[in-house]
Amino acid sequence: MSDPLVVPAKADPVSDPVVRLSRVTRSFEQGGVRIDVLRGVDLAVQPGEIVALLGPSGSGKSTMLQAIGLLEGGFGGKIEIAGIDASNLGKDARAAVRRDHIGFVYQFHHLLPDFNAIENVVLPQLITGRERAECETRARDLLTALGLGQRLEHRPSKLSGGEQQRVAVARALANKPRLVLADEPTGNLDEATADTVFAQFLELVRGQGSAALVATHNERLAAAMDRVVRLRDGVLV
Template sequence: MSNPVVDLRGLTRSFTQGGVTIDVLRGIDLQIMPGEIVALLGPSGSGKSTMLQAVGLLEGGFGGEIAICGQRAEKSNGDARTALRRDHLGFVYQFHHLLPDFDASENVILPQLVSGVPRAEAEERAKELLTALGLGHRLTHRPSQLSGGEQQRVAVARALANKPELVLADEPTGNLDEATSDRVLEEFLRLVRGQGSAALIATHNERLAARMDRVVRLHEGKLH
């Protein structure tokens, strides 16, 4: 049997505001298997983004155990966390966060170059992904020349460029209208499944969550 891509055990996170401690995550246990697409469902403010930050090794302050692709990460140093993110994870956010001075293709090429992929191979991978997302005619357009849906498609391509074992997505279509949201999510899920990646996708949309392999609900700091 395969090992989990994500293995969370007793994950906790608290914040102190005005002398009051707020327990955002209260003992989260979650395993995600290779190729599995899991929806993390919960209303705004329920802690979905905080949980994704934990899984993505984006900040410290968490209690419990975090293992990514079999590697314990909760106590690893900054360099080790950076290597785990670079080698195993891809990220899609509600806002695309594209580099404005680079065109669509370059935004997808750059993370591959950082990972040591040869330029020619990176260019071919970028073209392949963007074409699959319906942007074959927009490769040389900068973000300011693209619609919101097109920008988010570039962000999806960038997240998948290095074929990560795990893709983390935080309300990836939350900034789009319903019709565009449906199209982008469909393309996203198709590509994730096509390359065999696992995914944890935070959303408050029940209809979108139903299209994924499994739904977990975050309520009062616990998963249900």
């Protein structure tokens, strides 16, 4: 087993949450049977706080992140993002909240295959209306900080798994979101690469003052974060 992660000092959260969940529920119908995945989840994540969301496969971690990320409807309860009650927003308004306040990192990188590393990080910035030169500078700085300064022009197919995930991290942080949601962000990497990528992720997130909620089953990664919450039987414990 590799050595424990070495990460920067933990955040000192302030009072107003970046995300607040109040009695959030989610149920599905399968074969005529109702399945309650989330049974009344309460959570507040403060600015600059990095929270580990632990739970076994199938416990609802991804469903909970989808709720917070406003990626689909069908949820009960109240979801507030950056002080905005997003519980009943329409499609366009939800998209605006995601664009302005949330960054995503998934287990699979989901990079655009026809664009190189720097273009994949530039594109989400262009959507906000920034000038291309400013976007390219931001993308280059992030990718260089992640050790990809010599790989900017490479397409995803020419990058290793760890490099692909670093580009995905840079893309998620490009717009300096208030909140970063990460779903098993190093789950496809070997342990040594996962430790390196995750330490870089934590350093960049803390460096720009974002909050993060990271779904993982890895206790070692969870120990490097500010706080751990566990999803069990549809509620946080």
